[in-house]
Amino acid sequence: MKKIIISTLAVSALLFTTSCETDFDTDVKDIQVTKGDADFSRYVSLGNSLTSGYRDGALYIDGQNESYPSMIALQMKLVGGGDFKQPLMADNNGGLILNTLVGPMQIANTKLYINSFIDGAPDLKFANNNTATTLTNTVLAGPFNNLGVPGAKVAHLLADGYGNVLNVAAKTANPYFVRFASEPTTSVIKDFKKQNPTFFSLWIGNNDALLYALAGADSSAETLTPPAQFTQYYNALINEIASTNAKGVIANIPSVTSIPALTTIPVNPLTASVLGGGNVTAGNATIDALNAQLYGPLNQILTALGAGDRIKPLSKTDANPLLIKDESLTPLGAQITAAATASGNPTLMALAAYLGATYGQARQAKAGDLVPLTTKAEIGKPETLPPGIPASLGARGVAYPFADKYILTGTEVTEISTAINAYNVAIQAAATAKGYAFVDANKKMTELSSQSGISFDGVRYTAKFVTGGAFSLDGVHLTGRGYAVIANEFIKSINGTYRSNLPQVDPNKYSGIKFP
Known part of the structure; x- marks a missing residue:
């Protein structure tokens, strides 16, 4: 018997509901899938590493093929959605090599994997002896539906020349965007608009706070985007998107206290x-x-x-x-x-x-401090x-x-949390003002980080490092299963706003942590 998972918002009159920490797998094969008020024929996703499918500390093919936008696109195909093209990496090792005047230079690590367990803790190594094979200078032929750029902040999506290889050394360009920018002088948002999308998803802003947090709030290494500046850039980005008349969905930003990269190591490990x-x-x-x-x-x-x-x-x-x-x-x-x-x-x-x-x-x-x-x-x-x-x-x-x-001190945690709260106010206000669907990703991540986690068809997912199933080996990005959890949140919101009934995906069918 064929099973698909339909949003509770779309067919609440037909299916029972569960608590916010439990999703369900119910036989609804006789329900006709419809697009509602949306047009999914040209779906384009905007965002950062979380949108690209980045995981285990790198961008690689298998992770990209399990990005949450690619999962959503498959469901959209059921009601007229088009192909979803991604700027795939060269292999499953990840990492980037930039050809410079003085020779090749590796600028990104390859993916992490568990080599073994030592005293119960994972011994992590880099794939391929941390030797990358993907050349940044090799520009791919687009256009691409997945415009997720690892490392991007909100302002970066608006920046001309963000894909110019000559600007990488000065850190005014992004090596991942260099690979697939339509031309060196373009911006991410311009490449988005060129495609005349009918539907979009946007999950951006994490790096405006997260990079600073992962650097221990060391302002000499990373900066925390001031909330007023964040709001200015975010509204400018939303206005550019709105000019296409595409319908879409946007998500807010998870708290720094909900990811294992900042919650796994205790403040008192010295026995x-x-x-x-x-x-x-x-x-x-x-x-x-x-x-x-x-x-x-x-x-x-x-x-x-x-x-x-x-x-x-x-x-x-x-x-x-x-x-x-x-x-x-x-x-x-x-x-x-x-x-x-x-x-x-x-x-x-x-x-x-x-x-x-x-x-x-x-x-x-x-207590209150966080150890990366x-x-x-x-x-x-x-x-x-x-x-x-x-x-x-x-x-x-x-x-x-x-x-x-x-170290993130309690004072620094408060500083970052205050900024994220302000970012999320701006994001939700933008969704409301434009009538876009809204995903409370922060709430879902909080559920994952709770002791009970969330459950899909008998499988429990939590934010516990390695064993929780949802987060990859870098403790920041999700596994295929974790991205499926997020994909379902986007699908629920899309269905609830645009009266569609796209089926949810089954997280249990995607990949998690690979053990030796």
Whole structure:
């Protein structure tokens, strides 16, 4: 018996409904699929890496073929939708090579895969020994229906020359768009309008906050788009889209606290076993040494300064928090130096200037901070220390405070969350003003990140890294199954707004994490 999945909004009179955390698989083979008020004959999708099908840290063919727009396009074909052409990569390894005047230069990693499990944790490697084969300079023949450009922010979709290979080094062009831009001087939105689309989808804005978050809110590496500027660019983009008279659907932006790239690593991963490399006895000895050399004396000094909660001695029985630098703290470097100098302890006196310079804004991580997934590999790595400083004080995140780029403090999380909330207000307002269908992607991601997750035909999906089924190995982008979950949210919204009844897709039929 043939089964398809139809939106509850389209056929609510015929099918039972479930909770917001459960979708369903119901036999509706006798229901005729219709396009309603929409015309799906020329569907074009706009967005960033999430639209392109990017996953496992790279863009590659299998991921592109399981992009959420390609899934939606297949359903649209049932009611007159046209072909959906994507700028496919050269292989399933991913990565990009740019030919420059000084020779080939790799500018993007190949995809991640699980090589093995070590102590229950996945050991991730890059495919093809991280050697890419796709040339950025090789311009593909379009036009393309999937205009998802990895790394793009809202303003980038409006930027002329964003596909000019000569501008890549200056970071005013995007190597992924270079591959399929109709001409070097064009913009993404111009290539969109050239196709005279009858229907569009738009999911953009994530990178305006996410790249900053993944960089630990280090403004020297990435910037957070101010909400007023975001709204200006977003409305300009929507006005360009509206000039085509196409109908469409737009989605908002998930919270940074709903993705495993920022929620997997706990703030307190330092156990005796971890500090001893699996040997608890050795770990306890390390804890004793660090408490004597650093944590104990610093706690005494900071307590006397009224800041004893910043750094407390390490525990042998409980998991200990990472040591970080928090730039929002009142600097106490001069006071620490003075106290160490006056201590009468020869060791502290010799280290006085170093202690003040290094730990003046140091504290242990706490609830509300977020540790990027990429920071895990940096825990315990040796920091280069000045001459005369014991090497034991150079272990990053253990004895040497993690720099800003490795941690999102609670203050920074609030800053980013506030911006995302403002972005989402602008996105929903634009959808309402133009009458477009609206997808609350933030709500769906929040459901995924809940303990119960969501269920499709008996299979449960959560945001748990590796084992949750929805997120790929980079912890940011989705698996084929996760993209199917999102595709269904778009389909529900399309059906509800345009009185169509496109069938939903079955997430269980798409790919998830591949285990060794």
